[in-house]
Amino acid sequence: MDTQTRHATSAPPPTAPTNAKLLASGVERQFISGKHRVHALGPLDLRVADGEFVCLVGPSGCGKSTFLRVVNGLLPPTAGTLDLWLDEGRAATSMVFQDYGVLPWKTVLANVRFGLDMAKVPRREANERAMDWIRRIGLNGFEKAYPATLSGGMRQRVSIARALAVQPQILLMDEPFAAVDAQMRVVLQEVLLKVWEEDRRTVIFVTHSLEEALVLGDRVVVVSARPGRVVSDITVPFGRPRSSDLRRTPEFSALQQNVWDVLRDEVQASLAAGEE
Numbered sequence: 686m687d688t689q690t691r692h693a694t695s696a697p698p699p700t701a702p703t704n705a706k707l708l709a710s711g712v713e714r715q716f717i718s719g720k721h722r723v724h725a726l727g728p729l730d731l732r733v734a735d736g737e738f739v740c741l742v743g744p745s746g747c748g749k750s751t752f753l754r755v756v757n758g759l760l761p762p763t764a765g766t767l768d769l770w771l772d773e774g775r776a777a778t779s780m781v782f783q784d785y786g787v788l789p790w791k792t793v794l795a796n797v798r799f800g801l802d803m804a805k806v807p808r809r810e811a812n813e814r815a816m817d818w819i820r821r822i823g824l825n826g827f828e829k830a831y832p833a834t835l836s837g838g839m840r841q842r843v844s845i846a847r848a849l850a851v852q853p854q855i856l857l858m859d860e861p862f863a864a865v866d867a868q869m870r871v872v873l874q875e876v877l878l879k880v881w882e883e884d885r886r887t888v889i890f891v892t893h894s895l896e897e898a899l900v901l902g903d904r905v906v907v908v909s910a911r912p913g914r915v916v917s918d919i920t921v922p923f924g925r926p927r928s929s930d931l932r933r934t935p936e937f938s939a940l941q942q943n944v945w946d947v948l949r950d951e952v953q954a955s956l957a958a959g960e961e
């Protein structure tokens with residue numbers, strides 16, 4: 686049965702729009718920093734359908750990570766409402782960050798199992814589920830290895846497997862491939878496409894790479910200079926399954942240029958405001 690979760694500054698919750706997983710309505714977040722008030726985000730309006738892969742792009746400091754933290758429930762919005770429609774008994778969200786976030790004193794298996802251990806899943810089942818993800822993400826044979834012995838790309842696979850092992854209803858990814866080299870980035874994008882296409886869970890993916898956003902996303906949402914608002918919401922017309930060859934098509938280059946034309950104004954506004 687569906688439940689509805691609301692991170693809100695007002696009540697009551699609305700009925701779910703058809704197929705919606707997330708609905709942000711006028712979401713804002715301000716921070717108090719010393720004597721200053723920082724208006725980090727919003728008002729931001731966004732609807733994400735169940736099973737949709739949505740990429741957020743926008744200038745540095747525009748509030749993208751803040752939005753993910755609001756969705757994750759780590760930060761309450763200071764205005765507006767965020768509604769999530771969730772299935773009972775399953776993890777709501779799970780986060781993957783740029784800096785791997787793996788625990789150096791645990792093996793790959795124990796890292797991937799971490800969220801299942803927290804949820805008190807019996808050890809045998811937790812091991813089976815973790816091993817399944819280790820295989821799916823291409824780390825078979827490394828389950829007993831420690832993170833220090835792995836490359837950056839492999840550590841990030843561990844992070845992704847750990848996030849997915851708890852079967853989150855919404856996967857939140859904050860520039861997850863920004864710290865790996867260009868070739869590994871393409872490999873990780875393909876790994877993510879493959880595992881996502883197997884079960885199509887809802888994903889919100891923050892990136893600075895338009896190419897990455899267009900390869901991965903069903904939609905690319907351009908966020909304005911701080912405080913971040915949606916300035917453009919582009920449906921990516923390329924079919925699935927996708928591969929990296931998509932990048933070499935003229936249609937891809939044309940769309941990338943169109944999105945950049947929108948984003949460039951926001952980056953310039955951000956630079957003028959001294960954000961970067």
Ligand SMILES: Nc1ncnc2c1ncn2[C@@H]1O[C@H](COP(=O)(O)OP(=O)(O)OP(=O)(O)O)[C@@H](O)[C@H]1O
Nearest residue numbers: 716717718723725744745746747748749750751752
């Ligand atoms: N805890 C906090 N206290 C004060 N200010 C904060 C806090 N967290 C974020 N900010 C400010 O809010 C604004 C938005 O930050 P956020 O990290 O969400 O941006 P971003 O779009 O994710 O940036 P980037 O692309 O560089 O990662 C920035 O000006 C940041 O300095």
